[in-house]
Structures are given as C-alpha cells and as structure tokens.
Amino acid sequence: MKVLVTGHLGYIGSVLxxxxxxxxxEVTGLDSDIFRACTFVGALxxxxxxxxxxxxxxxxxVAGFDAVIHLAGLSNDPLGDYRPHLTEEINCNASVRLARIAKAAxxxxxxxxxxxxxxxxAADCFLAEDASFNPVTPYGVSKAxxxxxxxxxxxxTFSPTFLRASxxxxxxxxxxxxxxxxxxxxxxxTTGLVYLKSDGSPWRPIVHVEDIALAYITVLEADRELVHDEAFNVGLTTENYQIREIAALVQAIVPGSRVEFAPDAGPDKRCYRVDCSYIGRRLHGFKPQWTAxxxxxQLYNTFQAASLTLEDFEGERFKRIAHVQKLIRDGELDGDLRRRPMLAMAV
Structure with missing residues (x-):
C-alpha cells in the first residue's frame, strides 16, 4: 500500500x-522534525x-495515498500540560482536520x-474498549x-481505526x-537508584514500541470489515503492572540498583488496567513479542553499550519538554511551537 505516516521521525514512527x-x-513521512537533534542509537x-x-x-x-497512519502530536503529559491550548490545537483540531482532508482526498x-x-x-478493574472515557490530562482529553x-x-469510502496503545x-x-x-x-x-516519583501504587498497562508498530501493520493489512470504525486496546492483558512492580523488575535486572522514592512521591491520578484481548481475537496476525x-x-544492555549518563536523559537533548523549551530560548521555535521560517530554511 501507499502509506503516509505523520510523525514518522518520532519515538514510534522511527520504529514503524x-x-x-x-x-x-511504499512509505512517505510527514514530520516537522523538531527533535532532529535527539537521535539516540541506530538510524532513521x-x-x-x-x-x-x-x-x-x-x-x-495526502492525495494519492491508500492510508494515513497519524502519529504526529505532542507526545506526553509534560508537553501537553506546558501550553494546554496547543495540545488542543495540535493533537485534537489538527488531527480532526487531517481526517477530513484525507477523506475528501x-x-x-x-x-x-x-x-x-x-x-x-479508573477503578481497579480491567477496561475493555467499551469502557467509559475519563481522561485526566490535556493529552488524554485530546485523544478522546x-x-x-x-x-x-x-x-x-473512509475507514478509520483507533489504536489505544498502552x-x-x-x-x-x-x-x-x-x-x-x-x-x-x-x-x-546511571545512578543505581530506581527512582519513583509517585508512591508506586497506580496501575499501568505497558507495551513495547515494536509491538505497537506491529499493531499498526496488522490493522493496515487486515480486511477492511475487521477494522472499520473499530477501537483496539494495544498490548497484552498480562502486561498490566503497578509502578512499584515495574520498579522491582528493574531492580532485579540492573545490578546493584535499589528502589528509592522521591521526597514528594504521592499517588498518581492516572491509574487504569486494560483488557487487551479484543485485538488478538479480532486480528490473528497481532502476536506481541515483548514482555517487561x-x-x-534490552534497555539496560543498550544503555551500557551507549555509556548513558544522567545528564543525557535528564538534560535538554533527550527530555522532550526541556528540549522544546531550549528550542524556544534559542529562537528555533516560536511560542506556538512552529519552526521560525528563516532558521528552518537555513538548517
């Protein structure tokens, strides 16, 4: 198929x-590439x-494409909270406009x-795709x-599918x-501490980025009637963890590490467990390969090979919100997170 992938240079897109x-x-990407200085390992x-x-x-x-895979947007809660009106503008309004343009084309x-x-x-129960939405951040609201x-x-003539990734x-x-x-x-x-910024009690479903990419490919290649106007929770039901359980796994794998809570660690209002069985029943080609x-x-071995430092991942290069703020200070982005035209031309 001829596919347009928005956000193809981001975290998921660069794997997909x-x-x-x-x-x-046949893949064409569309991306403003504001994180062009943030490649960690591997090639795009x-x-x-x-x-x-x-x-x-x-x-x-978008003319001439068989499919659009729309990944682009502000990708996390700190960026979503930074200027909430931009989260609505970029993640919501621009996404709806893209869908309308794609349909018309x-x-x-x-x-x-x-x-x-x-x-x-959410309550302490497994949520299937028919569960009510209750987003608690601008990012979550925009997606809903x-x-x-x-x-x-x-x-x-137009068949949308909604992939709700863990x-x-x-x-x-x-x-x-x-x-x-x-x-x-x-x-x-980098520090020997499995550092928890919450009390570790919230539930969270997790899924490897390669399995997310597999879900997109499976949906793209599936018969239309199987995915038409469908929503899928993406992941494995067995891969729901409390944050403190993830911390314990990290401690067990990273030699000499121990769990430590931040001084102000408290409960996180984001707490949900997700039933991911529907996508596997509906799309037999989706078989996730990864566990926590x-x-x-994989991460530990790569961090060793790359000699990762605390300054790397907590600094302006790899921390999304810090990098965006740096680009604004340096005049590469304006306050609406658009590249300044003259600098964009000079890059």
Missing part, C-alpha cells in the same frame, strides 16, 4: 517506518519526507494513534476528543526517557 518498508509498503529510515507541521497539511499532501484507511490514557482515572470527532466520518517502552532511534519503563531503567543504570522483563534487559 522501517517495519512498513520491510513489509513492502530513508523515506521521502514532507517537512511540515501537521497544522499546515493541505489536500495535496479519497484516502480509504485512517489509522489514528489514540491512547489508553483515554481511560484516565479526536475519537469522538472522527468516528462519525466512517462510511463506505504506555509504550523499549528501544527506538528517537527514544523517550519520560516513559515509565525507560525512565526507571535509565535512573537505575525482556524490554528492561
């Missing part, structure tokens, strides 16, 4: 794009790229990167609102260190 190419798909896929902000997409950008498939953060604060707006667009982890060329498994493993390797233990081992 080469996997799509390996499957024989060599794909045609439209360097553009998703807020500026025009019909000619004759794009048949629209795969949207939703999130299990839609469920937000896009689902509500795009689902009614589904018809015989909390991602694992190695990527554009790694994110704010994600809980990646973060705890990085702290343990294997993922932590």
């Amino acid at each position: 794009a080469p996997m799509l190419l390996e499957r024989g798909h 896929a060599n794909t045609p790229t439209i360097e553009k902000d998703i807020r500026d997409i025009e019909p000619e950008d 004759g794009v048949q498939r629209f795969l949207y990167a939703s999130s299990c953060s839609n469920y937000g604060a 609102n896009v689902e509500h707006a795009v689902s009614p667009m589904a018809d015989e 909390t991602a982890y694992g190695l990527s060329p554009r790694i994110r260190f704010d994600l809980v498994v990646n973060n705890l493993t990085a702290w343990a390797y 233990r294997r993922g932590i081992e």
